[in-house]
Amino acid sequence: MGTIVVQAFITLDGVVQGGGGPDEDRERGFDLGGWAMDYDAQHDTGEGGELILEWERRTQALLLGRKTYDIFAGSWGVWDEAAPGLEGELTKRYNRIPKYVASRTRGELAWKNSYLLGPDVAGAVSRVRTEVSGEIRIWGSTELVRTLAEHDLIDEYRLCVYPLVLGTGKKLFGNGFPRSRLTLRDSRRLASGVVVNAYRRG
Numbered sequence: 001m002g003t004i005v006v007q008a009f010i011t012l013d014g015v016v017q018g019g020g021g022p023d024e025d026r027e028r029g030f031d032l033g034g035w036a037m038d039y040d041a042q043h044d045t046g047e048g049g050e051l052i053l054e055w056e057r058r059t060q061a062l063l064l065g066r067k068t069y070d071i072f073a074g075s076w077g078v079w080d081e082a083a084p085g086l087e088g089e090l091t092k093r094y095n096r097i098p099k100y101v102a103s104r105t106r107g108e109l110a111w112k113n114s115y116l117l118g119p120d121v122a123g124a125v126s127r128v129r130t131e132v133s134g135e136i137r138i139w140g141s142t143e144l145v146r147t148l149a150e151h152d153l154i155d156e157y158r159l160c161v162y163p164l165v166l167g168t169g170k171k172l173f174g175n176g177f178p179r180s181r182l183t184l185r186d187s188r189r190l191a192s193g194v195v196v197n198a199y200r201r202g
Contacts, residue, residue: 002132005156006145008172009036015169030169039192049086060134065141066103077111102144122151149178157199
């Protein structure tokens, strides 16, 4: 039985949109993209990258919404597997593991080992959960996260909380998100001031 784990870079006010770069996600006029980059550059010891690598070595499948899939396919899906460090390691891993995509508009997926979940997303994810042994990772994909939370299918949230308030942008836990009782499983502070919290379903 797989474990469904949501990973997110998130601000103090709950925003998860566009942390990785200025043009990562400009939906709804969001112009504050790249907010995580200055903090990530402060990980002088490499602790942030090592933490991500530690997590991703456990990843046996990805669950992605259509927009996040497009971002990943246009980066990890085309980058050089022989690149040094984190980029090469994750490119190799993401190319090899299955990627399950929730989309109402896509007819086919070009990135290898990618599969559409179909119209019954919760039912399809429940089946994937029984077929995959290990961690099934969700990055981004706020609409998918909400759908799975409504069906009690999220086992863990790993949140890298940045000491920053943006005041605008898509939130992981927006209005109407299903009530969820969680237990803090682990917490650590990085040198940059980012706090990494892992919450399990209560």
